[in-house]
Amino acid sequence: MIDLKLNIQGTFQDSTPFVIKLKKGNKDGHSQKHIGSFSKKGKDIIVSSGKGNFGFSLTNDEGVEDDICIVFPETKTLFRQIRANSHSNTILLTEQCDQACIMCSQPPKNKIYDYYRLYREALLLAPNESVIGITGGEPTLEKEHLFPFLLDVLNERPDLKFHILSNAQHFLNEDIEMLDKMNSSILWGIPVYSHDPQIHDEVVGKQGAYKQLLSGLNVLFKSGASVEIRTVVLEQNFNDLPLIAEFISKHASLCAMWAIMQLEDIGYAKMNWDHLFIDTSKRFSPIANAISITNINTINTKLYNFPICTIPREYQDYACKSISDWKNQYLDFCGDCRKRSECCGVFDWYDEKKGFEMMGAL
């Protein structure tokens, strides 16, 4: 596991949060805005910058060179917002959500992290052509702030791309003009849990959510947005996957791709695990049928969070290295697996006793 949020000790000019990019050694760093020069002894890091001098300790000995961090002097915390060696940099915008999915990995709380000024500064320092995730909660609850923020950042950094996870409950026709300006830079990840309105509404814990979802998708498709449809495999929808595949092929063929996702065992999913989890290492047939359907309809289909050894051979090519680097792990027997470098592994909080029965190095 990689540390994203760290406790720091030190002295600061004032209590205003600030953004710095970590650079090794360079004492002149002080004079340059946004540069924090650091020295490193094993897991201990000492940083000096124009805004203050402080230190922190990492859990593992890893590199922090060029990491772009947000520092909160008041709470003495540091966020490694854009890590230089990662493809999984994500902004958690809010923990508020208008849905309560039975398998939510990040259950809603009444917390909003609307640090747009700081995100903006961090993004402007980001490496060329970075892809940044934006997630929640539900980010579009904040759309009055989020859309102008994205437009502003993209105006300065047209090379950046965003992958935004949204329940699509809040897109309206009047958003089309705004969406149209950002379409080439955003991939929207939109969950569709069933072809059946009742089942979808039950899964997301909101009456009328399905109806609203279709209306949101209608807005996105009309605007020309890129959409990734996401379906988490659950006891509730497993046998219906072929019908979901047919639904997507027929009504959402404008989507850029369909991700069939295995469950992440944290949050509500951990609580409800026994009623939700399908061991797809033993039961795969509906997924195979679903892929057959999207395949002939040329819908680009991927399997997220499926360790390759749990997938029948004919379908292994659909697997993706989908678990973010800061929360994945490989198991003891993964050591000499020849597929390891292409495999997502399992989540850091994966419980072998409750997980896949059939696993093993390939």
Place this chain on the structure above:
Amino acid sequence: MAELFPYTFSLIGKKILLSNDAGDFFLSSENFLERLINKNCTKKDNEFLLRKGFAYNEANDFYYNSHLLRLKQKKQVAGKISYVIAIPTLRCDLACDYCQVSRASINAKGFDWTDEIIFAFKKFISGSSDRKLKIEFQGGEPSLRMDIIEDVVEHCDKEGIDAEFIICTNLSTLSESLRKLLERKDFFVSTSIDGPAKLHTDNRTKDEFITASVLKNYQEIQSTYGSGKVNALPTITNDSFEAIRNIIDYYVSIGQRSIFLRPVNYQGFARKTFAAAKDEYYNWISSYQKALQYIFDLNFNDSAQIVEVGFEVAIKRIFLPSYNSHVDLRSPNPAVRDYLVINYDGDLYPSDEARMLSRIRHIDLKMGNIVSGINAKILKDFNWNQMNEIHEDCIHCAYKPFCGIDTIDDLSRYNRTDLPKHETYFCKSNMSTFDNIFSKIEQNDPVAFFNIQGHLSGDFSLKPIMANWLYD
């Protein structure tokens, strides 16, 4: 109740097939049809109709726009040429019984592209293709003019045209210059093999040494460049099932992964010799269905993985909304839009069949000339006949969204365009194909679904599609 898009229906076995213009379909009980007609649908019926693409709640909503998109995909024919059949010469070194192209003899004069035509052709492909282009060289025997083929290939390279080339050759010879072109990844061979050597000799070469040489060249291409490099097509003159089965077995034995089962084409010189073929298609249709089942069983039981091209096209028309590039089975089917034939004299035709009809002075379907341009008036008149959507015999047919329309075939067989469609070969043979497919869907036939998946995706290792097309 939700609003319905227009639909048609038809009885299949014990079920009703319902289909709409966008190509959505399902099979239901008669009870459901009654509820539908009497506007007496349940909540579950309503949700099903929305999901299947048959209904919408209000104009411009999600289901409405998705239907419009499918309609567009279904009906829109690319506005630019993507497939050109080029006939650089009409001369040929063979004289097959049923030569479909009314060939010219090997030493005849005036049957080759002139420099003016070559120049105009190169200018044409440069000007009209901004995407993938297929160029198929036919004849006559196009390998007699390797110089023209080399010139065209070189031109595409120079102009950066993303072209794929196919040469339709009898393979009686395999010249050095052809071998050189075969080394390219984008150059393929299509050839005629009617079946085992004796049959091929009787039908085509009349000389067993030439037949041996054809097979030797075929095998050499396969072993040198891979089995996908050469595609073989049979012309079938004996329409008994046993004869067709022998050809299928032979194709499997020579490593062909696809076979196109068609009866001898009632055109070209074939029109004179095989005049009886005009009406004798009942035999063919029943043999074809048996042959198709034979292929299905080979695939299912013996992992033969062989695709029958006619079935592939029909099944793609049913299951793939945007599959409308095959001119034998599509509607609207506008001529000289994305596909055309350029004859040895530079004349433009909508299809190879149309070229033959003009050649034998049956009817002139020439649509212009590569040097002087397209005749817009003829083209427009012709294209009004190429839409089953507005044809009075087709508009109530439940197979209409999957079917096509082929005025050229009607003209060829009946000398007229207004014979009631249900009396035409085109309609009868396609009706039987669709009847067969939808009754297999109605019966949930696992062998058929296995073959549908294989024909749709070209991959027989995937699980068959098993979404539910049966309702209530």
